[in-house]
Amino acid sequence: MSISDEPIPRQVANWWLGENLGSGYSGSIFRAQHLHTGQVVALKLQRVNHECPTNRYERHLYPSLQGGKGMPTLWASGVQGCWDYLAIDLLGASLDNLYRKSGKEMMDLGTVCSIAMQVISRLDLMHARGILHRDIQLGNCVIGLPPNEKIIYMIDFGFSKRYIDPYTKRHIPDSKAKRDFIGNYWFSSVAVHCRGKVPSRRDDLEAAALMFIHLLTPRGLTWTRNGVPKSDSAHERLKREKRSATPEDLCRGLPSEFEEFLRYCRRLKFQETPDYARWIEEFRLLAVEQGYSGSDNFLWPPPKPQKQIRSMNTPLRTRMPALEPDAFQGILNDLRKLDLVERPVLGDRKNIEEAVRLAQQDARNGDASQTTTTKEVIEISDSEDETIPPPFLTPKAHRLAKLTSKASEATSNAALAELVRDFIEVLQCNSSRTLTKEAFHFLDVLYKQLADPAVFVTPLRTSRQRSNRELIEDQDAPHIKLGVVARLRKEVGSARSNKSMAEMVADFGKVTNKSSGRTITKDGFAFLEGLSGRLVVLEQR
């Protein structure tokens, strides 16, 4: 009998095999009991001649992970006859199982925040020990058995790899050559899956980000909805869909932390060390803001938020029937009448055009399939009560939205100066220094107020020098961008008109948008402070 035909035995080494816990491409996992000690483990069995000997790889990596929180203990391993086995901690259900068994279309925000905190922390630990996971997915995140059921464990290190050479202590090199894809279809990063890049820490993190977004999206990420691709063309289609989905598209209707996290992961350099602590803290704060305890304990079934925050009473992404195509056409016509061409918009104009194109397409699709499909829309609160944030907005986003609305109604530089001060305070209210889309909206309105000479201050000088913006467009290197904010900081104190401050605001928004993580630097805050001070001075003249 050849090795491939050998039936699975009842006993391997001193382990007596019980229930089959799961089978994958590379082998099967059984509950097993030690014949002498009675210890119960999960026994991962693989034929020794398997074309992808993942047990052998795992056996070499496990020792480096031992003792870390959420890392299973390897109790024994070896080869007996034609079987390669690993005896590891017996654990509980995977997130995939829990998610599917819950029958819900998505998980609640509190649960996803706790998953995010734990998974990022597991990756921190693995990476700190020089190992990449390279196959982050829901099936590879499992909870412990009581009393460890609140802990998420990482399993399946069959694709894992050392990214730090144990001898030279150097990071593995990047390569321009396209490499074969390693990972999973749903969550592998765009760079690895669609562009054939060498995986590094950033790609583990991006896979985690996609997993969190998937859990909060009704029916999951769009490219996961047709099952595993069965042909090359289906796989190509999936990759195209994944590649073209922008963070903004994927995170519409979600708290901005998810979009920011995905953008952050995608902007990391190949060898860059991610700021794990920052993102664990971001998701902790988000959970607290939404009325959860902020602990990273995985609680299942999920408890209700402690504080009654209305945003959690409605799903994060609400589904409502598509708008009538006629109504949509009316909105599109109104949009066209807006002077979007003349007025610089700090966000990326391509996004707007794309959004309009998608909206048109949606309207057409809605026409064709109105009775069967629903569309995701953001539900707008009609409440008078200003103290409760509308659905989907974190308190920070809500405060920014209120400032934006006040800025659009401001009628003096003094009022704008105060709003800029409030803006700084809101930006600094938690550890995130990222310019979110709500913050961009504020800058956009501020720009508009300052650029319009009909508003409050008559420009002192009308001749216009070559603006910083033109300079940025000419030269795009990161050090130039940093230089621009430093210069804006210096120049704002002597700005002579609202118009010149408008340009500065536009430049500030633009360079921050292009910078890694859209982070506001010390110079950025100093610029905003200077802007606020200058607005008061110009008002008093």
Ligand SMILES: Nc1ncnc2c1ncn2[C@@H]1O[C@H](COP(=O)(O)OP(=O)(O)OP(=O)(O)O)[C@@H](O)[C@H]1O
């Ligand atoms: N330690 C464990 N305790 C309990 N169940 C486990 C354990 N390890 C794995 N399982 C179950 O077995 C399934 C397959 O495990 P694992 O992913 O390690 O194997 P694999 O052969 O590499 O699978 P795949 O080919 O799907 O990646 C898991 O999804 C999980 O449900």
